[in-house]
Amino acid sequence: MKVAVLGLGSRGDTQPSAALALELAGRGHEAVLAAPARYAALAGPGVRFVPLSVDPATVLDGEEGRAWLGSGPLGFVRGLRTVVEPLAARLVAEVDAACAGADLVLAPALGAFGRHLSERHGMPYRILQFQPGEPTGEFPNPLVPLATLGRLGNRASYALVERAGLLVLARLVNRLRAEVLGLGPLRGSPFAADRRERVPVLCGVSPLVVPRPRDWPGYVHLTGYWRLPGTGGTAEMEDFLAAGPPPVFVGFGSMPCPERAAEEVVAGLRLAGLRGVVQGLPVAAGDDLLPVGEVPHDLVFPRMAVVVHHGGAGTTGTALTAGVPSVVCPFFSDQPFWGRRVAALGAGPPPLPIRRLDRRELADRLLAAPRHRERAARLGGKLAVENGVRTAADLIERH
Template identity: 70%
Template sequence: MKVAVLALGSRGDTQPCVALAQGLAGRGHEVLVVAARRYAHLVGAGVLHVPLSVDPAAVADSPAGQAWLASGPLGFVRGFRAVVEPLAERLVAEVDAACAKADLVLAPALGALGRHLHERYGMPYRILHFQPSHPTGAFPNPLVPAATLGRLGNLASYAAVERLSWLVLGRMVNRLRARVLGLGRMRGSPFAADRRARVPVLCGVSPHVVPRPGDWPEHVRLTGYWTLPGQELDEELAAFVEEGPPPVYVGFGSMVPADPLLVAERVEEAVRLAGVRAVVQGLPVNGSAGVFPVFESEHAALFPRMAAVVHHGGAGTTAAALRAGVPGVVCPFFADQPFWGRRVAALGAGPPPLPIKRLTVGELVERLRAVPIYQEKSQYIGRLLRAENGVKNAVDLIEES
């Protein structure tokens, strides 16, 4: 079977897709991963990489992208067309060309590309979720900041997010369907259409982290995390880690604080006052004693050697920290990050979330000093996650359906 896996986001979105692709290739399937060119090194042998000329990380790092990401919910919606739409036609054309001869498409829900390709070519598709986004009364949509709205309110939050998404995307999607794919206009939300058709959903999240809601239908499955094996650490970084007590990691992925210099200063001061060493990724730190700055790192190899992980709460980084069995200090920026921060705290694997806008030296010092409280629970969760095989579970479900 020829399978196309669409990995259209940042590294945190791409790595689980590559892990899934490698699992399928290991079963003898012909697999291609459609992802940004910069992630070619992640794909590995046995899987074809079809590079996209649109680079999501470059978009996020651009001045327009940073202003967009920092603009809050309403500004995010208003800025979507200015930042994303100019690139969308090229991206959809490249995805279309890559997937035209596939027997199966695995695609994220946003943009409904799996549905559009199915309508154009007739191949089946599966929906990939990196956070539990199917409607449930158990908790609100992960993009909603509230911890709970009650059963009916929780269910309503999914409808609200989907309506807002379609309000933002609908006109653009229909223009692209006509202009690039030669398809007719969609009259209603593709999310509802997918649910009516009971399109299988694979959610790459562990039930040890988010228990499966009892009101989910059978075609929505929590498989466990899709993880890649860790690669070797850079020699200088490995030497720093080994030369003293386990350091803490501080990094916020593709998120950039409104004032990076100020956050870097606060992090360095907090590390000094807490009496810990630190590996700091992506912040303009001065490299003071006991602080090792890195541009990029292999989380799967690095996190198990840390005393704690201070991060933004992205789905992939949260999974890597939990799997490593070390406490997590989540400093969410927006989107689903507060959801993951609350989950880490609920599991006893870290303190309550510290939103990046409230990150002060004192608040961070307090959390770093409290890290030992969370070690036992973190180690327990880590053992559970390392014992499960989310890729195998997902591949089994793909082959069964």
Template identity: 55%
Template structure:
């Protein structure tokens, strides 16, 4: 099977996608990771950069007979993909309800999801639009500091000028895929399905399926009550679509030649029971009882690092375990280093190297974090997963979005102090969290989220 995986965010978003791609390739599938060019070292076998000039010509496209339907010439009034059964009473299973089922002899027919491609490979389709370059710019940093609604509004201001090129490049990279794995934001899976009839699955890096158990992770609240918790998901999704609908529909028409979407893609995916793979461990977030069966909590998707740089290795061996301080793509204050006593490894902050301060570049967290005394970070989903797996106390300094959610989970698990006290006081409390952090780390270390996810992909 030819699978395209869209990794459209930071390294924390991209690395789990690479882990998933490696697992699929080992099963005999041919996988292309669509990601910014800067992540090429994470991915093997680069392929030519897809550009708008090499994108498929949607005005002269011949329908692929192996697809179940051709959505390019749909009626403008159509808001539902033709191969989705509109009758909610009709049982549905898997990504593509109308495809054939396996034969009794066990040989999957043409188009069945478990089909393998001879000569499987892992490839990279580099994007010229780099999300991290946007985030690291002065305008991007202001965008990140603008709060949840400001973030959505800023998405149009910061991203829209580059969006046409991004959509064209994603289209070119995924045009021949048999399956697309994509995040919910941007609804690329649905656009490609509407265009080519390609089945797709959604990738979640935080538990974003509506539930009564806790509010949407983007809302900074422990609980809004059972009803309020569930309503919070609809609120976030509707506000997001309200802000983005005009841009999304303009790009559907101008780049892909598709009719506009009449309603929220989040709701459409839910009605269609599009499978969801949530790359979070059930040891960290209990699977809500009210989640439907097509939403799967698989465990973390991890890539094993090869080695640490020699100079960092020498620093680690030269003295006691240091404290890690890094805030990913967030604009962290270098002044926080004044509150850390002793040896420290700094990443992404301005600091002067010394015998007790090592300024790290891009290094594998799975090899670095287990050798720390404590990990001070921003609470990004990927960083939190790596830090908890390391079995080391976490000190989360959240900025916005889902980061307060992860800070609360760390505290609830006993893997670090709660947010509230200043950093120095929280560092002094670290010894209280060593035992529980180590216990949780041992559980996460033996978990194989990639295998679970790949098994699920092959079952659909």
């Protein structure tokens, strides 16, 4: 079976897709991973990599992209057109070419790519999720920054979020369907159509982290995390780790940090009397600080005392699996949801939103983190023996 797997976001979105492609290739399937060119190294043995020229990380690194990410939920939705539209036609054409001839497409829910490609080529598809996106009364849509709206409000929030996105993007989506894919306009919500047709959903999250909602239908599967083992390391990192007690890792992925963030992070670490490995912030190296670029989180996190991060779905899963406490500093989107989950699981203190980040607040949470070490380690031990990618591949083959 030829399976096309789409990795259309940041590394946190692409890496689990690469893990799924690798598992399928290991079972004898012809696996194709279509993702931004910078992630070619994630394609394992037997996986054919198709580079996409549209790279979200490059977009977000630009001034316009960072302003977009920092504009809050409403600004984010409004900015979808101005940031995404100039690149959309090229992306859709490249994804279409990568998936032509596939027997099955595995595509993220965002953009409803699976439905568009299925209409064009006739192949079945499965929906990939990296946060629980199926309606439930147990918690609101993870993009809603509230813990609960009540059972009815929680369930309604999913339709509201989907409708808001469609309202902004419907014209662009229909133009791309016509001009690039040769399809007619959408009739109604593609997400509602997926649910009517019971299109299988594979959610790469552990039920130990988000217990499966009791009102989910049977075609939605909470498989466990899809982990891709990291490789590499540096002598500089090894020397720093050997020079003292386990440090704190601080990294906020591709999020647009306030200018004061680096100063507050360094001061907070020193107030708490802790060493730090700092990723992506302009800090000076010293006896107690090591600035780093991209490093394999699954290899680094278990050697830390605490992990301070933005609460992206992939980073949260890796930190929890490492079995060390987390301090989550959410920016927006689903990150507050993951911050609340970490605290509810006892794997870290209450989240510290990035807008409130200051040295004293950070130091207080770092000093509180040891109280969470035992529960974090217990949860990490259970997560480490899960095999979510095997479960997901079993479901793909079964259907």
